[in-house]
Amino acid sequence: MKKISLLGATGSIGIQTVDILRNNKDNFQLVALSSGKNIEKTREIIDDLQPELVSVQQEQDAIQLQKEYPHIHFTFGTKGLVEVATHPDSTVLVNAVLGSVGLESTLAAIRMGKTIAIANKETLVTAGHLVMAEARKYNVAILPVDSEHSAIFQSMNGENPKQIERLILTASGGSFRDKTREQLKDVTVKDALNHPNWSMGAKITIDSATMMNKGLEVIEAHVLFNMPFEKIDVLLHKESIIHSLVEYHDTSVIAQLGTPDMRVPIQYALSYPDRLPLVGGNRLNLAQIGQLHFKEVDFDRFRALKLAYDAGRAGGSVLTAMNAANEAAVALFLEEKITFLQIEEIIEQVMNDHQNILMPDLETILHVDSETRKTVANMVK
Ligand SMILES: NC(=O)C1=CN([C@@H]2O[C@H](COP(=O)(O)OP(=O)(O)OC[C@H]3O[C@@H](n4cnc5c(N)ncnc54)[C@H](OP(=O)(O)O)[C@@H]3O)[C@@H](O)[C@H]2O)C=CC1
Numbered sequence: 001m002k003k004i005s006l007l008g009a010t011g012s013i014g015i016q017t018v019d020i021l022r023n024n025k026d027n028f029q030l031v032a033l034s035s036g037k038n039i040e041k042t043r044e045i046i047d048d049l050q051p052e053l054v055s056v057q058q059e060q061d062a063i064q065l066q067k068e069y070p071h072i073h074f075t076f077g078t079k080g081l082v083e084v085a086t087h088p089d090s091t092v093l094v095n096a097v098l099g100s101v102g103l104e105s106t107l108a109a110i111r112m113g114k115t116i117a118i119a120n121k122e123t124l125v126t127a128g129h130l131v132m133a134e135a136r137k138y139n140v141a142i143l144p145v146d147s148e149h150s151a152i153f154q155s156m157n158g159e160n161p162k163q164i165e166r167l168i169l170t171a172s173g174g175s176f177r178d179k180t181r182e183q184l185k186d187v188t189v190k191d192a193l194n195h196p197n198w199s200m201g202a203k204i205t206i207d208s209a210t211m212m213n214k215g216l217e218v219i220e221a222h223v224l225f226n227m228p229f230e231k232i233d234v235l236l237h238k239e240s241i242i243h244s245l246v247e248y249h250d251t252s253v254i255a256q257l258g259t260p261d262m263r264v265p266i267q268y269a270l271s272y273p274d275r276l277p278l279v280g281g282n283r284l285n286l287a288q289i290g291q292l293h294f295k296e297v298d299f300d301r302f303r304a305l306k307l308a309y310d311a312g313r314a315g316g317s318v319l320t321a322m323n324a325a326n327e328a329a330v331a332l333f334l335e336e337k338i339t340f341l342q343i344e345e346i347i348e349q350v351m352n353d354h355q356n357i358l359m360p361d362l363e364t365i366l367h368v369d370s371e372t373r374k375t376v377a378n379m380v381k
Pocket residue numbers: 007008009010011012013014034035036037038039056057096097098099101119120121122145146147198199200201202203204262
């Protein structure tokens with residue numbers, strides 16, 4: 001029986017994780033969870049899986065829930081995320097919270113020796129060097145949940161990492177993959193939220209449309225697999241059936257395929273090194289699909305991807321600035337305060353203005369993160 005702490009239980013990844021835990025009660029037990037502001041969904045998960053500890057975003061929600069569930073301990077805010085992540089009974093942290101707010105709780109869980117199943121890519125982008133250094137120090141496994149990184153992880157199983165030629169991340173191209181830059185000028189939030197293959201949270205769906213998601217994933221791959229950027233490629237593949245590929249010295253290419261279903265990589269990170277049957281999973285029928293498509297990426301068309309490669313190659317605090325600018329700009333786009341193309345304009349301006357600090361410590365990262373968010377807010381006043 002693995003005991004689990006789950007950050008971001010009410011989100012897209014969180015709900016799918018809860019689904020897996022519910023279907024595998026003999027293997028997993030949820031001991032602690034965090035949610036944000038969705039208190040109705042939080043109640044449903046509590047009633048279903050009876051955790052010992054729950055953290056919500058706001059104090060008043062914690063007070064209300066404490067009255068309703070006196071046998072459960074409630075907490076809130078950033079310290080609540082840390083409490084959930086470090087619950088003494090859990091051995092695995094599933095980090096499915098959104099954004100760089102997941103950083104400190106991840107570091108705290110690593111220092112308690114917990115295995116980390118990580119969906120929260122912003123944490124790896126903003127402070128990958130700190131997370132991986134702590135993971136090495138405490139001998140903790142960081143298991144990918146992101147579909148591409150899970151595919152790479154599975155395609156590296158039993159192989160010698162030194163014999164890898166390159167990693168190939170597949171990209172659907174997002175909601176606007178068939179539009180020109182000219183046509184992107186007046187796209188709406190509703191259109192941007194309409195991802196062709198995946199049903200996901202709003203922020204990552206917009207990231208997918210700008211291709212910043214793929215940029216974050218290139219950096220995530222660099223961090224998780226210790227691979228130089230020159231050996232990480234992106235390939236447009238509109239069906240999202242091949243989740244990513246690894247090419248070896250001898251020209252062999254190993255890939256992981258499957259129908260687009262995030263429960264597969266989530267469950268694999270939980271059951272690793274075993275595999276469990278996926279309740280309600282759809283089997284891949286390649287004969288029925290008939291054709292798979294591939295195309296080279298145009299970096300002028302997908303400018304956010306180029307910015308992410310630039311930040312990755314530079315390293316240092318510009319990664320935090322880029323990530324925070326993206327989080328802030330996407331939030332403004334979702335509130336309809338800026339246009340779609342302004343997202344990457346804002347990121348580019350923030351990166352150009354940034355005074356880079358190499359190997360930033362936690363304090364510097366938190367400072368750059370909050371200052372960048374203020375800068376972006378001022379840019380659109
Ligand atoms: N969705 C997907 O298929 C995939 C997602 N990922 C990554 O996983 C992470 C989560 O994505 P996704 O599930 O789509 O996101 P969602 O927006 O659906 O969910 C985010 C979760 O985080 C909570 N949350 C948000 N802000 C805060 C905060 N300030 N404090 C505490 N809790 C907070 C939300 O709470 P509430 O809703 O209660 O307010 C919710 O539980 C992201 O890093 C994303 O890039 C990676 C691969 C695929």
